[in-house]
Amino acid sequence: MIFHTFSKWLTATFLATSILVLTGCAASYPDVEADFEADYSTPKYPAQVYLIPAANEAVARRIQLVQQAKTFIDMTYFSWNKDTSGLMLFAEIKAAADRGVNVRITLDDLLVFNEKWMAELAHHQNIDIRIFNPFNSRSMGWIGRAMDFQIHQAQLDNRLHEKYFNADGHTMILGGRNIGDDYFGYSTDANFFDFDVMFKGEVITAFESNFNVLWGSKHLVPIEMLVEVKQAGEYSVFDATYEEQVGEQPDVFNAISNKVSSLSAINYTPALVMPVFDSLAKMQDSKPYFRRRVENIMREPINNAKKALISTPYLIPTDGKFAVLETLTAHNAEVTVITNSSASNDSGFIPAYFEKHRPVLLDMGINLYEYKAGAIHDDHFYHADTYFHNKTFVFDDLYSYIGSSNFDPRSDFINIEFGVLIKSPEFAKTLESYLLSHKDDLYWHVTKQADGSIQWQSGDEVYDASPGYSRWHKLPDWFIRTLNIEYEL
Template identity: 60%
Template sequence: MTMPRFFSPLLSLVTIIFVLTGCASPSPTVPEEFEANYQTSQFEAKAYLIPTAPEAFARRVELVRKAQSTIDMTYFSWNGDTLGLMLVDELKQAADRGVKIRLTLDDLLVFNEKWLADLDAHSNVQVRIFNPFNSRKMGWVGRAADFQMHQDQLDNRLHEKYFNVDNQQLILGGRNIGDEYFGYSKDANFYDMDVLFQGAVIAPFADNYEVIWQSDVVTPIAELISIKQPQEYINLNKAYAKAKKQQPEIIADIEQTIALMPTVEFIDVTVTPVFDSLQKLQNSLPYFRQRAEIAINKEIKTAKKAVISTPYVVPTNGEFVVLDKLTRNGAKVQLITNSSASNDSLFIPAYYEKHRQTLLDMGIELYEYKDEAKNDDHFYHAATYYHNKTIILDDKLSYIGSSNFDPRSDFLNVEFGLFVHSEAFAAKVEDYLFSQKESLYWHVSRNKDGDIEWQSGDEVQDSNPNYGGWHKPIDWIFTKMDGESEL
């Protein structure tokens, strides 16, 4: 699980040490027959891979403006920055027209956001918070103390990303809501991917949303954050007015993107959705991971080519089970992930140093995202982090969803996703990943002497790019925490 990137390095370090030291525990033993009776279902759908980060946000705004009856959303985080506040304001305007709006939001990054409580005060809007913390006004120090005392309760987080308008249009992918997820942050931006779906597949996702919405693991935000003068939207209006004044160029670019958006060209696909179980909060068993592997078991066994994209390469109990299965069966495996310098987590690089060698020894073709990558669709070019999660098997099956397929996604977070059966769609995903290969990634391999080297075009480096020696003592501290099962 990653921590927010924009609080001070010292507080970041103190918080992480306080939270992780003495807290990590091995992943639970999975019963041999776990989920043995799980049955998959297939649905027809139309899919459109949204080709740029600005369009991914613009599509959301456009869908909200055209909404007729309902908007249901789930997100792990929703920032109170320019894009976050703009979308909230658009939702409020839709609610003014009579659209019924529901937002389910994980509580890890929700403190005392009164602008969110303002939105909830609208008669047509409901905001519910997943697995809320007890501490709300003491910042990260309070959160860390709360976590130490109630880890069993608070360790499970809602990691789904879901945007359903009128049960007719559904956006799934890896992006949360905030400037940095769409290329509009001056500090740092994520590289990610979203897909717009139509068709029968929306129904099972709507059913999954209802299960969480009606469960006792979500709490109305009004019970957690109090506001004065409800339904006057003082906090929301003030915050958004300030954002517009400070960043008018962002608002203008978004409006221009909406005006110039191309016509959506859908691909007809067959999809297999996979959902987690809220039982995970009681037993920490890997429902989503097991169900996903069952859904594509045949394809994994016979795959000759695999492209796997994940921001965080973390083994489960020290083993890369699926990667090992693929390579043992002779599949050519390409793995895309963060470089040590580009990782938004402070502690994953400490463990990844040894995993890089393991992956190369397995014969995996490894690509690492550059910390200074220049995505041509980003409005601001700043530090960059890789946040994309997908799988392509044999150029015909692709994964779209929230799971990073790491221990935290497997055993702690609530996740979902779907597998898309389509050669045409798989080609779109592969092009999305590799069309800017030279400018985005280091190709990591061993040279003739067996030493690791990083290559991009004509540039070759024999040491970890932009990851200097000063990281070593910090990495040593993190590895001694033995907290990899929490990542």
């Protein structure tokens, strides 16, 4: 853990230095009028919802839906790893395309380099893969990307952060997970604690329309225009990559296959749901379309809440303010917040700022829980380092949010996001239980003592400093804060 934390610091320091040298200064918050998006409205749809309760089930459900698909599959993800689960899902997608299913995939370009294995599949007559806001550099790794970013920051800063899976228009999966072993509990290095929700009902048509707007936009480029392959219609690189990965991880391959074959019928919960979408206009004006739309729709529940549970991996204020939290606590709501501890955060930048914001949150009366860096989850095949990645909220045991946004500055002003508001006491109870039923095992309860000191407690364990986050972080944290890059986080 010490080496892993130190390596995260080294990476963060290197990247921070690169940003400082390459960009010269931090971006500033845009001016946003008080009534921005005040007239936004969204339809309400009756729907059936199901919170996928385990990481291994999340990938198994996707594979099952691909296997059962008859007409089309549409997907959008921020990242898609070239590992066992990522390649297994792509192999099933190819098999579906072979039997006539039309597949459309949109991916953000931040983690797509010279992926010939993926580009080969895009030459299949029934598979179309398009890349969002592509970089010019493909084969020079992060050095090339940094140089590209220096020249084209205004264009390349915006990233596609949506996570969307739609099979035949009858079943949809939304949530925080991307595609990769680390999102499904199969990574030997580190895994995310996250969740997905399956939907049935007419609300899917709203997400189909949103997907089609993005699909037809100028911001997407076919991957075959970016990555060259030797012979269109041949899949030698993909086949070799897949066979090599399965050969290296036969236990993971077998575990995923067995989970798919043992899936049981789903018991859906009826709910009223309201989809909320971002605007591609954000690419030009950097305004918080998605966040303001959610806040305006939820204005009454926020102002009148008696109880609120808020979960985000990256707890960063907007322009120095936790506006929604301030509103809730000013109205005497009981507010519980769950986030990463400094030691568990997968970002090397966030802890540098969060260490300074934690006392502010406690002074507001927030009931704060921080995720343990070594938290153990029974649904993870490998017990490695773990990161908290759940993005949701629950108000008054009735309203819930599911989606891609972390409600941090990057989600608000830079990335393209979406989500759905769910009105259902039964689902809210299920979601709260998912997050808190094992809180003594998963989280540190953080409190401020009478003498002003901060305490982290879990059972009999008590710390007077952030667990796993030593004094050696003070200097790099100070350096990162001098960059003033909260807007980018």
